[in-house]
Amino acid sequence: MYDVAIIGGGVIGCSIARELSKYKIKTMVIEQEGDVSCGATKANSGIVHGGYDAAHGSKKGYFSRRGNILFDGLNRELNFGFEKIGSLVLAFDQEELKTLSKIIANGVKNGVENLNIIGREDLLKLEPNVGNAVGALYCKDAGIVSPYEYCIALAENAISNGVEFKFNSRVENIDKINDMYTIKTTSGEVKSRLVINAAGVNSDTVSNMMNDEYFHIIPRKGEYLVYTKGYGDKVNHVIFQCPNEKGKGVLVTPTYHNNLMVGPDAQIMDDKYDTSTNIDKLFDIIGKAEKSIPNLENKKIIRSFAGTRATSSLHDFIIEETESKNFINVAGIESPGITSSPAIAQYVRDLVEKVIELPKNNEFNPYREPNIIKRSKDDMLPMKIVNEYINLDEDDPERIVCRCEQVRQKEILDALDRGIKITSTDGIKRRTRAGMGICQGKFCEPRVKKIIAKRYGMSEDEITTRGTGSGSEPVRVEIMKLKNN
Secondary structure, three states: OEEEEEEOOOHHHHHHHHHHOOEOOOEEEEOOOOOOOOOHHHOOOOEEOOOOOOOOOOHHHHHHHHHHHHHHHHHHHHOOOEEOOOEEEEEOOHHHHHHHHHHHHHHHHOOOOOEEEEEHHHHHHHOOOOOOOOEEEEEOOOEEEOHHHHHHHHHHHHHHOOOEEEOOOOEEEEEEEOOEEEEEEOOEEEEEEEEEEOOHHHHHHHHHOOOOOOOOEEEEEEEEEEEOOOHHHHOOOEEEEOOEOOEOOOEEEEOOOOOEEEEOOOEEOOOOOOOOOOHHHHHHHHHHHHHHOOOOOHHHEEEEEEEEEEEEOOOOOEEEEOOOOOEEEEEOOOOOHHHHHHHHHHHHHHHHHOOOOOOEOOOOOOOOOOOOOOOOHHHOOOHHHHHHHHOOOOOOOOOEEEOOOOEEHHHHHHHHOOOOOOOEHHHHHHHHOOOOOOOOOOOOHHHHHHHHHHHHOOOHHHOEOOOOOOOOOOOOOOHHHHHOO
């Protein structure tokens, strides 16, 4: 018996779970995958937006600005890695400069400060590698975050404060008898007084289970390219292109760990689970990105990936109690969803408090120790020394397991002991960066499997790449085709 059941273990579900862990109630998160952050959360731009572009009067505009303000404090508590580097929206002609003025006016209405338009001379001081832009909108308050690290940090802190997670549990049906919900999943039933639907691309399916059929989700796939670590030095800010009748263009940004990332495009899909990438689409993304930053080096590309965004037919966030009393939809949370997540969590908490008394959890601990060690180029050991650490005894916690990212065994063991049973190498990759380097796990994946199996007393055959029931790796283009063109 639970007070609150949250369906969905992405960034929204985990944000709400962490917020509710501040109160002395029983909360359960139900997730169909074997880990948190397995949907859109792990495959997006990782941008904490300034809050100026979402239309004033929309829920996106309301929550994005309020969420942005909360990120510094959250990062001090949870140590997931957030850096406020600022953003630039490039204008390539006078008409686009006029559009930037309209964006600023919208941002001011949303409560955003520190917005101004700069000319080419000042732009070049900020971004020496920029293309033929004539000016840009500059926002100091935008930033970058590793989205899956953020989600994992929320989940780990929620767990340490009493929230339970039920993984590998796809919701099949929901019944309501009197004031109690019974959620039937593939791994058993959960009973709860209140249900929060944060199921991402499946949120319409879950809502329909209660006959609340007033919206549907339009899956929209976006493809990305990631360049090698250190190539993030190519730019200093998150760089957007001025939106026009053809769309918003693509972004170019450093990641929190100093890779360079470009993308996404926007493809309306029938299959909400299609995360394949297409070489023609990727070449198109590169071409568009080079309008902002010319002469990107294809030989530096190490990965392509895609994520599916949960675009709502209502064209805005859906955050409300439905006609089914004590059933709250938190749906259609696409960009700027990560930015908005902490503010959404507070708003949902207030909705919950109208139904359930929320006595404070006096034992709530807001702090979570970091897991990933951020390493700059200067922090990386010479390969001669790395090889010495690779050859240490298998039980030595200082042994280097991933040579590209120089991840040590003790970091992997730490990740395995934080409340979520991780039985995939991708789960370790998201928590330690083992497998994020140039070789993309070819060296370290068998070593990581061995460590997981030994820690949990499992067979190495039980450790998968992407999680229980995940099947094979999604179709990826051959990176060499991109590098050779």
